[in-house]
Amino acid sequence: MKFKKFLKYIAFLLLIGCLGFLYSFSGKRNSNKKVTEIIIEFEAGDNQFLTHSMVNKLLIQNDTTVKNQAKSVINLYSLEKTVSENPYVENAAVFLTISGTLKSIIKQRTPVARIVDKKDSYYVDKQGVKIPLSSNYSARVMLVSGVKQEEEVKEILPLISFILQDNFLQKEVVGIEKFADDEYQFSVRSGNYKIDFGKLSEIDVKFKKLKAFYNKTFEDKTIEEYKTINLKYHNQVVCAK
Template structure:
């Protein structure tokens, strides 16, 4: 008579119970009704509000409350939030206890553009971003003949300033001339910074920082009218 392997039988029974419990839990979880959504922001700014995000959810489903988890297309919900011009990306998921959570990463404005009667933000990716009704970004102001400068080079210049802690605080305004050159304004001093074409950005700003380091020791720095950075080998200054 063949000996019964009770260890194998126990293993099969345990696996069967585990599969049953998993299937039962999954089925119960799918049928669970969703509760009110919870909106979280990945950053501290509020260019878009939680109410705005909730309205985007309502536009697609009328009301999230009472919908079974299995009926909710999370990918569709994410895409509907992503379409908002203030949003960079959204991550939406349902928790085990039936809560719908949306984690929203907002776009990062690096400058405010004034082009004729039109005004908007330019985000870190070089995309237009509308002004917000709920919060004003403290960013560089850009005006003038913006269409005269290469958009990619302008983005590189703005991102460079945004990423540099000193320049971000020191440079407050930028103007593009009809010739496509750039001038800037300093927060601390009344001179004009003549940057020229938005090229050799790193070299020019290193020259500017080196100039400031020496110039702050000069009590006449308040008398400077222009700081010319166009020549990468030197900084040329004129006085009032």
């Protein structure tokens, strides 16, 4: 009985040793394998700021492409960090497959507005992150002027978010201008008139008043008579012809 147990113990050790050897051999063989292909995938979305060739230029290690380099020398952390730091990238994942393919999956930032200034012009996403303009792609978003400081951009984001969450407002409001007294005015798609929104207070109440006013004036076509629609006053809409 003891001898049989001893044989089983030896057999177990031999099995563990063989498995360890095979694992080590397989790992070494895999690490020496070269990168045969680079695949770049963009997550679903309308943005086209980045192209495959632009990302390929980011996947550089030691001043050369990672293709045909051994898998063991590829610094995935460094490559992923480089891609993630691109201003058009929100999230990026870079990894190697067993077959030797270097794969990069990228989610591009989604602009919600374009900040227009005399000195500069750029997009911002829903977190207020600055996105530079691109020669590859022009996003169709509302224009925002009169906003210069980063704090002012953060301040207006709830208003932009409210507009974008409403199907009608998203199509209607095409521009927002901030004035020195911290009041806002909208440019709209449906006419040449302006909407005086006032300060960023009671946002939902003001838009309810605007929709109710639209329902009436669109129906009788009197909307065409006005130059400004003022939402600043409590429980009323004041218009100027």
